[in-house]
Amino acid sequence: MRYMYGMRAVLALPFLAFATLALPASGLVGPAQAQAVAAAASDAAVHRLAERLSRLAEDGLDPRWYAVPAADLAAADPARFRAETLRAAQAALTDLLLGRAGPIRGRVDLRRDTAAVPLGAWMAELASASDPATVIDRAADLPPDARALKAELARLRALAAAGGWPRISGNTRGTLEPGTMDAARVPQLRARLASIDPGLVEGPAANNPLYDDRLLAAVRLYQAAEGLEPDGRVGPITWDVLNTPIESRINQLRVALDMRRAQPAQPTERRIEVNIPHFRLHLLEGQRVVQDMAVIVGRRDRQTPMLNVRLTSVTFNPSWGAPERNAREDLLPRFRRDPAAMQAAGYRLFQRIDGEVVQVDATQVDFSNYNRNHFPYFVRQDAGDRNALGRMRFNMPNNDDIFMHDTPDRHLFSRGQRAFSSGCIRLERPMELLSEALSGTAGWDRARADRVLAGRATTGATLARSIPVRLHYTTTIVEGGRVVMRTDIYGLDADYARAMERGTPQRIASAEGGNARGAAAR
Structure with a gap:
């Protein structure tokens, strides 16, 4: 994946009148340079362009990023007004086409295909158009679902301007039940x-x-x-x-627009996509949804990482080696309360003694001596109906030890927000995914899988066709023309909005390739 980003200085375009436009070191266009700008657009059209740039907020961008000249400059210095307006338009057009935000650490789910954007052709059209504001309009509407997102953005901005929605104060940690009285x-x-x-x-x-x-x-x-x-x-x-806050929702819409800029074509192969803040898994064939199910994802303090991996195998009746953090923070309090019940649920306690791993009888351990910072045991749970991984684990090799799995806690799928796990993905209907995953794998079908599960022995199956899996973070989607937003549970939209504020290293457009290449210092 190659990222190429927006600019603020004028693009070096060796075509039309811009071939003779050179910026002084200050980055400002002087009268001499302004005279070299082609007069394809009338003065009225340049004024319309400046007015359109002043409304970039409706596209999720901030006009202040582009130094749009004030209208009174037109009377004082018409040539300078024209040149600075066109320069601001070039910078805005670049961000509208290629996206404003640059790479963000850990966000491997973000996708752009800037190489497919004919930036040079767009810049040529902007330079030669009799009404360049229409070029900005078209670029702003390019992202998928742009019009629906912009309409919702306009609605929320109007609501914010009218004061937004009231914040509820008082006891917001306690539950308010229907039929009760509460004067506050x-x-x-x-x-x-x-x-x-x-x-x-x-x-x-x-x-x-x-x-x-x-x-x-x-x-x-x-x-x-x-x-x-x-x-x-x-x-x-x-x-x-x-x-x-309504401002947070506005920023989520701005992020949604920018994330869709220079979006690559959708893959045609069979694949799995898990939308973390929507708590949904989709198995897709091209654009067709083959399966749609609820999932449980990582809690705020144990976030599911964004990943691009492949599902390669399935483990039936898996045992579970509890990660150290889970053992210290989740299982230790349960051992402290009732060690016998933990052993009955299949949890086994082990300790390394003189280089050997030995099992310890949990009922003989004084757990009050230990805490999350000191717990010299590790925990394994036997395979079985009460195992934390349920009856099967879907393996997708990665450095974060993240996988998808069944779960005995079926009741949690009825919840709206389902951020309950320690990072892995729990599946609402694992057997349905299993049937699709095993398709084409010699010797395996649903009947054999049922027999293996009933046998209780831990068994593995390598898939004949591995399946791409993308764990992504998209809070705002559009369904049937309706904008659907979910809570920014990990604060990643807020991070993205800050990346938009910072902007990205500028790129210089190439007339030959029509794409952005090379970095220019800000």
Whole structure:
């Protein structure tokens, strides 16, 4: 993958009138250089271009990044106004086509194919167009779903300008149950959800402290729209989503637009894509969705990493060697509470003594002597129905020891937000994925897999065709023309928005290749 990014200085374009345009060291265009700029666009068209650049916020960009000249410069120095407007347009057009943000550490899921963008041709059109603002318009609408995302961005910006949505104060760690009275939180909840049902805040209803049926209906609609469990119970997760600042949602839309710029063509091969913040797995054949299932992903403090890997094998009836962190932080408290129950659940305690690994009877250990910083044992769980990995593990070699697996905790799939694991991906319907994964593997079919699982012995199967797996982080998607947003659970959209603020090393356009090559210092 090759990344090439936006610029702020003028592009060196050896075509049309820009062939004679040279910038002084200051980066500003003087009168002499301005005279060399072609007059393809009328003064009115240049004014329209400047006005369009001043509205780059509607495309998720910040006009301040491009030093768009003030309108009063046109009267004081028309040539300079023209040159600086065109220079700002070139920089903005580059970011609109290639994306504003550069590579971000750990974000191997981000994809751009800037080599496929004919940047030189776009720049030539911008230079020669009688109405260059229309070139900016077309570039801004290129990303997939751009119009739907921009419409939602405009809606939220207008809402923010009107004051945004109210923040709910008080006890947002406790759960508000339907049918209860709460003079502090219920009126605030009514005000927050008034956009769903204006009647919640009309007349005497505004200060009604009863969590009644009408408010319950609005809460359920809100929870469903946000991907939460629509049970009407307003607990910490729902409170957190309700109190997400509108500015954060605006930034998520800006990020969604930029992530889609210079997006490569979708692969045609069979593949698995796991969208972390949406908690969904899709098995795809080209654009066709073969399977769609819920998944459980890593908690905020144990995030699932973004990966591009391949599913190569399956392990049936796996045992589980608990990672050190899991043993210290998760299993030690359970051993301390009831070591006999842990052994009954198949957990085995081991210790290295004189170079040998020996099993230790957990019921004879005084666990009060140990804590998360001192626990000289390691833990393995036997294969079985209560094993943390369930009945099967899908192996995809990587340096983070991440895999997909079954789970005995089936009840968690009914939750809306499903960030519960220590980083691995738990599958809602592993048997369905298994059937697809084993397709074409000689000697293996669903019947044999069922027999192996019933036999309880740990067995492996290498897939005849490995399957590409992409773990990606996309909070904002468009389904049927509707924008669907999910919580930025790991803060990666916030990181991306900061990368957009920083920008990226500039690139110089090549007339021969039509692409951006070589770095220019900022």
